[in-house]
Amino acid sequence: MLSNLAVRDIETLVHPYTNLATHRQNGPLVLESGKGVYVYDSAGKEYIEGMAGLWCTALGYSNQELIETAYEQMKKLPFTHIFGGRSHDPAIELAEKLKEIAPVPISKVFYGASGSDANDTQVKIVWYMNNALGRPQKKKIISRLKGYHGVTVASASLTGLPNNHIDFDLPLPGIMHTSCPHHYRFAEPGESEQDYSSRLAAELEEMILREGPDTVAAFIAEPVMGAGGAITPPEGYFEKINAVLAKYDILFISDEVITGFGRTGKMFGTETYGMNADTISLAKQITSAYFPLSAVMMNEKVYEVLVDQSRKIGTFGHGNTYAGHPVGCAVAVKTLEIYQREKIVDHVNKVAPAFLRRLDKLAEHPLVGEARGVGLIGGAELVKDKQTKASFEAKNGVAAKAVAYALEEGFITRAMGDRLAFCPPLVISEAEIEEMFNRCERALDKTLNWAK
Numbered sequence: 001m002l003s004n005l006a007v008r009d010i011e012t013l014v015h016p017y018t019n020l021a022t023h024r025q026n027g028p029l030v031l032e033s034g035k036g037v038y039v040y041d042s043a044g045k046e047y048i049e050g051m052a053g054l055w056c057t058a059l060g061y062s063n064q065e066l067i068e069t070a071y072e073q074m075k076k077l078p079f080t081h082i083f084g085g086r087s088h089d090p091a092i093e094l095a096e097k098l099k100e101i102a103p104v105p106i107s108k109v110f111y112g113a114s115g116s117d118a119n120d121t122q123v124k125i126v127w128y129m130n131n132a133l134g135r136p137q138k139k140k141i142i143s144r145l146k147g148y149h150g151v152t153v154a155s156a157s158l159t160g161l162p163n164n165h166i167d168f169d170l171p172l173p174g175i176m177h178t179s180c181p182h183h184y185r186f187a188e189p190g191e192s193e194q195d196y197s198s199r200l201a202a203e204l205e206e207m208i209l210r211e212g213p214d215t216v217a218a219f220i221a222e223p224v225m226g227a228g229g230a231i232t233p234p235e236g237y238f239e240k241i242n243a244v245l246a247k248y249d250i251l252f253i254s255d256e257v258i259t260g261f262g263r264t265g266k267m268f269g270t271e272t273y274g275m276n277a278d279t280i281s282l283a284k285q286i287t288s289a290y291f292p293l294s295a296v297m298m299n300e301k302v303y304e305v306l307v308d309q310s311r312k313i314g315t316f317g318h319g320n321t322y323a324g325h326p327v328g329c330a331v332a333v334k335t336l337e338i339y340q341r342e343k344i345v346d347h348v349n350k351v352a353p354a355f356l357r358r359l360d361k362l363a364e365h366p367l368v369g370e371a372r373g374v375g376l377i378g379g380a381e382l383v384k385d386k387q388t389k390a391s392f393e394a395k396n397g398v399a400a401k402a403v404a405y406a407l408e409e410g411f412i413t414r415a416m417g418d419r420l421a422f423c424p425p426l427v428i429s430e431a432e433i434e435e436m437f438n439r440c441e442r443a444l445d446k447t448l449n450w451a452k
């Protein structure tokens, strides 16, 4: 029997990323409050938020400092834009801090309000830059199958997942996808991770040569693929990709919307994997999700072209109302201060061995083909046959079933195809990690019984 709130939800909302038909029968999970790594539904049931919301609530759910910072900034100056050269202290301070901690040399920061608009900005800058440089044919952008970069028109085109393209008339022409670097699923039998990475780099190079290097402008990648299945790259992958991009003067965009700010055990995934990025997209953990904010960090080479173009044509004609929102910037400054003060990266490295040990143990479960991660992010793939790696039939929705059992057990995870994601708030303790995996294992046991 659906609650009154559930009925009102069904009658009023179109939910993002939801099967709109089954939602009409099942109704919503209504969450009401949160504390630390826990959230509570409207019936008072407790869940470990194993996804940190959507890979974003790094500091958990009841951080008073962030709440007070937002409140104070709202009282002082709830809004001003930064169009036409207007500015404010939190926007400047945040940009300074980001430059200080950036994993590669960064010259300037451009703000937005979501990861999707940050990646749209990346695409527009690439196009604008190449027109400014007098090479209007160098516009194509290469992304990866199963990459996730958002849902606005350009960023959904970068995304390499069928649901974001089918019937949306996407991807845009000029945006193409190379292979997904998932060793477990796509390597040849017996192929080492290094050899597999070499093969993928060679494949990327072939694509560039086939298209014509003077037509390929940029390559975009997440350090760890998130919505594509929480997939960590094979050994040597980014090193080999770096070399190909450098050879053909192709800009490297690192999408750190999930991995930024400690998730992989370093401040940035770009650093963890040695990516020679020219520009970086940030969002989510930049404010620990207490306020919507995104940023594009760009190196001097890119910035110089933008300034030169303004000398020629005037205004840089891009930006949205909430870019550099003072409340978002103030919350982000405070978030970064807390990350530094609380040594969040050290904390991740302290608890990551427990997280990774339990992920490894999960791989022993009869349903789990692969479980692998880095820092505090990981994925587990559910298979019908561990020996042959055969998948369940898609229509059976095995991971969706596991997610439902996990909810029963008080653990929030997310299904991506046949994979489950693990991405708890960074402040999680070892004891909470153990509890999270205990709940997960109980859910998988129930799923196994259901699948028999």
Ligand code: PLP
Pocket: 054, 113, 114, 115, 116, 117, 119, 148, 149, 150, 151, 222, 226, 227, 255, 256, 257, 258, 283
């Ligand atoms: N890029 C990555 C790597 C993401 O994981 C996401 C969202 O999950 C996005 C971009 C899009 O961000 P948003 O949902 O804030 O538009």
